[in-house]
Amino acid sequence: MSKVNRYILLNFLTTFASLFSTLFLIMSIVFFIQIARVTSYIEITFFELIKLYLFMLPRVLLFVVPIAFFVALTMSFFRLSKENESIVIFTLGLSPTHISRFFLALSALLSALLLVVAIVLIPKAAQLNTNFIDYKKTIAKLNLKGGEFGQKFSDWMVYINGEISDKNGTTYKDITMYNSNTNRLILANTAKISNENGVIELALNDGKFYDLKDNVYHKGSFSSMKIRTEQEGTISQTNGILAYWQEAKTNQKRKKDLSTYALVALFPLASTLFAFSFGIVTYRYDKGIVYVGTFGVLFGYFSLIMLLGAKPTIAIPAVFLAFFGVSALYFKTKILNKY
Structure with missing residues (x-):
């Protein structure tokens, strides 16, 4: 890795760390609120609360990491452009194509890891979470408290x-x-x-x-x-990963889950070139559309996931290829033809 690549990567990781920690905290609070609902009908200890949170951790990471990656990549390059460092980097002979290939490789690796989380870890964690709650119901004492209504x-x-x-x-x-x-x-x-x-x-x-x-x-x-x-005394059977996703043939919720998880995992790769296109500007003459563009890509991508989620065989290749193709065309038009 060259010194310039190392410098750019360090700037990106600094921004990514701050964004990731903020989003991770917010998402964790949301999931803790969901976990708190369980305590309305079963008693759990503090360590069991942590266990339930760990079961939901793969889902938290799946949604936080891609968004933080895209926003951090966009903002880190926009900051370099604002301080005229991107112009210096290009003057030294490091082309946008070289930088984009480096981060495309990084985003491809990240998307591959996220696909493992989406396809393997989330189903396992979901089944363990269901089994744990079923087990607690069979041994639970009703969680009644004095002075509370409802x-x-x-x-x-x-x-x-x-x-x-x-x-x-x-x-x-x-x-x-x-x-x-x-x-x-x-x-x-x-x-x-x-x-x-x-x-x-x-x-x-x-x-x-x-x-x-x-x-x-x-x-x-x-x-x-x-x-x-x-109480219901049966504990749900734990099926294999393949059996879990085969339910997508008939189960509408499983179809939407498959589309959502797979496309969210592929989002870093699909959005990398958009991040370069929004982040690299000649700041003195062109302030760019970094904020509008970032929000637009996020809104458009996740809106299509919701609209087409019921048809995973269509949604996954169509949404990913469409965004990756448009980002490549926009990158070529806005960046490669200019720098």
């Missing part, structure tokens, strides 16, 4: 005024339960939850119930009452 136990809406925890477990106090299907209201002084072989049992003590039938209220009392709900 909690459910099977078909029952539940409100708990307070709770006491000791070595014998958690005892809930002043429980109110309502079932809209049967129009039954239950009030109890205390309750406990247990899980036996995947069957969750709510044991209520010292309470009253009210039924509304034919506009007539029926009232009763009890010293103890047990309400059971059976």
